[in-house]
Amino acid sequence: MQAVILAAGKSTRTYPLTINKPKVLLRVANKPVLEYNLDALNGLVDEVVLVLGFKKEMVMEYAKKYSERTGLKVKFAFQEEQLGTAHALLCAEKFIDSDFLVLMGDDIYHPRDLENLIENKYSVLARKEKNPQRFGIWITENSKVTGFQEKPEKPLSDIANCGAYCLGKEVFQEIKKLKKSPRGEYELNEAVAGYAEREDVKVCMLEGYWLSIGYPWDVLNANEFFLSKIKETRIEGQVEKNATLKGPVRIGKNTLVRNGAYIEGPVVIGENCAIGPNCFIRAFTTIGSSCRIGNAVEIKNSVIGDSTNVGHLSYVGDSVIGDKVNLGGGTITANLRHDGKNVKSIIKGEKIDTGRRKLGAVIGDAVHTGIHTSVYPGRKIWPEKTTLPGEIVKKDIV
Known part of the structure; x- marks a missing residue:
């Protein structure tokens, strides 16, 4: 066959x-x-x-x-x-x-x-x-x-x-x-x-x-589906004694989870990563290999690509982040509308109802955000684009 x-x-x-x-x-x-x-x-x-x-x-x-x-x-x-x-x-x-x-x-x-x-x-x-x-x-x-x-x-x-x-x-x-x-x-x-x-x-x-x-947000749906199947923790890297792992967590080879990190599974983290100190990785998050997650970062229900850095004091929620991205310190991805309605996103010039009440940013490969960048829900940033320090991303950056 x-x-x-x-x-x-x-x-x-x-x-x-x-x-x-x-x-x-x-x-x-x-x-x-x-x-x-x-x-x-x-x-x-x-x-x-x-x-x-x-x-x-x-x-x-x-x-x-x-x-x-x-x-x-x-x-x-x-x-x-x-x-x-x-x-x-x-x-x-x-x-x-x-x-x-x-x-x-x-x-x-x-x-x-x-x-x-x-x-x-x-x-x-x-x-x-x-x-x-x-x-x-x-x-x-x-x-x-x-x-x-x-x-x-x-x-x-x-x-x-x-x-x-x-x-x-x-x-x-x-x-x-x-x-x-x-x-x-x-x-x-x-x-x-x-x-x-x-x-x-x-x-x-x-x-x-x-x-x-x-659509881009289907990556989140599929990621959540497969992470929900993980029932056991598997650690191939190093977890310092004052880090906390709760629920099923998989950590790849040569990855270091520093003190103060709190990881709430199901979570998958690749190889050669540095996580923390003092960060919060929430359920249904996947982090690729060779990533750096900084101090006081919170990541929730997101997919982070390989060789991506999430700088200190940042929040990434319900987002898909590509490879080789650098999120400057204090970057915030908003993931919820004030009116509580489903987040909409522009696809091929048409505003699409994503069917998701919570959806953050979709960021292509090699994007660099300036410190304190804020991104509206459902906005997208094309590969290799940049933002200025303090920029508010109200529309897709293409």
């Missing part, structure tokens, strides 16, 4: 996190999104074909190291022009020998659900939704696919597509018949609906989890 992971697209909805890195390399609980799916496939399939495009060299370097470490065979196909999911899959056709799995690279799947797809031969993964208008919808009869609707105003079903499939080689014939959709792409779901006219394609209802990284 083979699997194809579609990971070629340049994700603009997750800017600024994906301006200079592909979405599949965004980290959740200190592990790239891609690694979750490779781990799920390892033991189920003999070979994985990665369809790559944007920043392909970064993914290839990571995947080769993963293959060397685990023994899972990995091959690469390239989509030079992003023309949709069906076109991306077509780029992998020459590598496919028989039946195969297809996964969306920016979603995270449970191994049990992938196993169910294989056991049911030709199949799609789905779950019921209360608001199916927001999703691609499978039209079914007797648990088999009979058609597909893309985010319909009047859905004929409440069975949402989860973006995972088990298909036969004949699906490539259906892809070659496709015409571009209204958004100018070749859509895989339309090809699968056509394929279902020649083969029985079963709908496998979700049993495990399906975590989709569609």
Whole structure:
């Protein structure tokens, strides 16, 4: 059995996190999104074909190291022009020998659900939704696919597509018949609906989890989900005697937690970090490797990238911070509106309700903030941008 992971697209909805890195390399609980799916496939399939495009060299370097470490065979196909999911899959056709799995690279799947797809031969993964208008919808009869609707105003079903499939080689014939959709792409779901006219394609209802990284704040949702699974403390670094660890905490090699630090798990901290003294790391926080968390810093429910420094007297709440960021002393990320309503954020020029009552900042790689910078809830800062001392960030800095 083979699997194809579609990971070629340049994700603009997750800017600024994906301006200079592909979405599949965004980290959740200190592990790239891609690694979750490779781990799920390892033991189920003999070979994985990665369809790559944007920043392909970064993914290839990571995947080769993963293959060397685990023994899972990995091959690469390239989509030079992003023309949709069906076109991306077509780029992998020459590598496919028989039946195969297809996964969306920016979603995270449970191994049990992938196993169910294989056991049911030709199949799609789905779950019921209360608001199916927001999703691609499978039209079914007797648990088999009979058609597909893309985010319909009047859905004929409440069975949402989860973006995972088990298909036969004949699906490539259906892809070659496709015409571009209204958004100018070749859509895989339309090809699968056509394929279902020649083969029985079963709908496998979700049993495990399906975590989709569609917006920057979805990194927080996924991070919280996986940290909630941690039940035991594991310390590979050094914790000074007057530091306090409460709840499950994981601390990487060569990391020093200084006196006065209070860490309230679940928390994950990478390798080669210096934490504290006298800081408060609150639940559902992930801190990458080679980070420095200064005196009197508070971090809550956030994801901090590698080689990032959070200067003394700073507060980071419900935020996603990239790699090699330096937050000057006294930087504050506000995470709550005065009226208590959901935080909104600008995505591709449109104001989006994040669905989160609390959301701080989303900060790209290599940003430097001046001392006493204050950031409004839901604001984003593009990579390598800076702020002045005392600056108030009311709008995205792009």
